[in-house]
Amino acid sequence: MRMKPVGERDPVAVGIAGLLVLALVGLGAYRADSLPFIGGGTAYSADFTESAGLADGDEVRIAGVKAGEVTGVSLDGNKVKVDFTVEDAWIGDSSTVGIAIKTLLGDKYLAVDPLGDAPQDPDSRITVSRTTAPYDVTQAFDGLGETIGEIDTAQLARSFETISATFKDSPPDVRGAAEGLSALSRTVSERDAQLVRLLKGSKQLTRTLADKKSSFETLLKDGNLLLAEIQARRDSIHLLLTGTRDLGTQLTGVVEDNNKQLKPTLDSLGRVTAVLVKNRRSLDKVLSLTGSYNRLIGNTLGSGRWFDNYVCGVVPRNYLPPQEPEVPGCMPPKQGGR
Template identity: 60%
Template sequence: MRSIQERNPVPIALVGLVIVIALGLVAYRADDLPVLGGGTTYTAHFSEAAGLTTGSEVRVAGVKVGKVTDVELDRTRVRVSFRVKDTWIGDSSGAAIAIKTLLGDKYLAISPLGAAAQNPDLTIPLNRTRAPYDVTQAFQDLGATVGRLDTVKIAQSLEAIATTFKDTSPEVRHALDGLSALSRTISSRDDRLKRLLLGSDRLTGTIADQNDQFETLLKDGNLLLEELNLRRQAIHRLLTATRALARELIGFVDDTWIRLEPTLNALDRVTTVLEKNQKHLDKALSVVGPYYRLVGNTLGNGRWTDAYLCGLTPNEYLEPGSYPENGCMPPKVGGRS
């Protein structure tokens, strides 16, 4: 067996290219595979598509559960195929084309009703489906229709009708005169009406072009509201915990008050006695201070005590000049030298 280096690289490259293309197709159509994609495909009849396209979302109670796989014409009706996963669809379920954004994006809303499951081989009939009224498309059609009107000919026709009925009763003549004035007014305002309708058409086109930005803005607003909701929940938990802590502190005070009350009363009596004897305490402290200072000086030289004895021997038994001149006062303040 020859190695890869010895083989012709062209067939190997072709086989590798085919494998890469096949893997790409499998990855692109992964949702349609029975094992990887999964889900069940249903069909529904609508009176009109109303802007619903392949790839539009399928929602149940506002939650995305699948997508539209095909939108095709079935004689005088529109046949919509959609696939959902892990979602129960009943035999009385309804389907409606709903407006997703203010700019006209649509999605398929399913109402899962019924006692039994919907047979995927049976199409949901028209009496259980509903299509929305598209205001944007209606204004665009109105603009196109008005733009094709020949207002000059309409005014001439109304003038001819007024001339024809000029010999009729005054009431009819007045009505036709008013109709003629109306036609002249419409004709004089024709350019303005056209500009207004053209401006409306450009406005709708601009809004449609900015659809992605509006959708991003709405998503960001939704994220902001979710974050505010999380903050509100955190504050709610904080207030709930604070209230629980307050209840625990109240219970603790109630439980310990019986034991704390005698102690606090005794402490109050002690402070009252100390307050009454404050002058005596001040005097005692002023006297005790020097006494303890002298005791400290006496015992502050180590393991012995400094002492000075005077007057044990009468002066007449001492030689002149050997007894202290100042009596029994120490020769040096603070002790012997």
């Protein structure tokens, strides 16, 4: 049977068919994540009584191994609907899903326990009877702090003491229990202020940790980068350490090889030093006289190529002019050598 060319077909029918094809292609592109062999896994949903801090992008783990992620957390009536995807993992029709605590800073993840004989229908939502949510410790401390603040501990202590007095004639077991309650009430009453401060401090600590969550994460990431860099430079650090060790070995050998030549030289230097120390006073006197002598030589030769000098007592006194003053200690020698 010969097929009609497109040009001979009804243009209205061809246009409608083309629009349907384009709509299917657009829908496929929009829901590409849900398509087999293309999307990011099989999509499931579960009902919880509370979200417990779970958020989009949190991990989905099966037997402790990451198998997917949470894609949505929304309120559905009096329940919380959690959408998640799982890749390359089997989930049975009796599987249980729980919100678990990942870190002390409050991160959560979705823990799936794959149970059942038949696979879970992705279009059938997992009911609340098969889901669990953790109890938030921060909320517990906050609620306990508020409750302790509203309790009249003194009145509570008097109530327990009244109970103890009422059961004082009861059997030993009952009387012991009542006395224990009375002692407990007195302890709580005496430690009321300390307990309130402890709970307030715990509340402040949890808030501080929550506020510094990003800082802790950055610190851990930076520490991981540092360790990775040290790992990458391990060979270089090893070569540096081995090179330093070899250098120390070579220096030790050099010292040992030259010890015979250096030892006599050092001994002679020690003897010279000892002689100099022994004649220290003579050396000091020589140095002081040398200073005066050098100054005299400098004054004599300081006029260039001429000698600048002064000779005293060469001419007799009677040959000098009358106005020439007599210089004490500078007289000519007497006749006869005396």
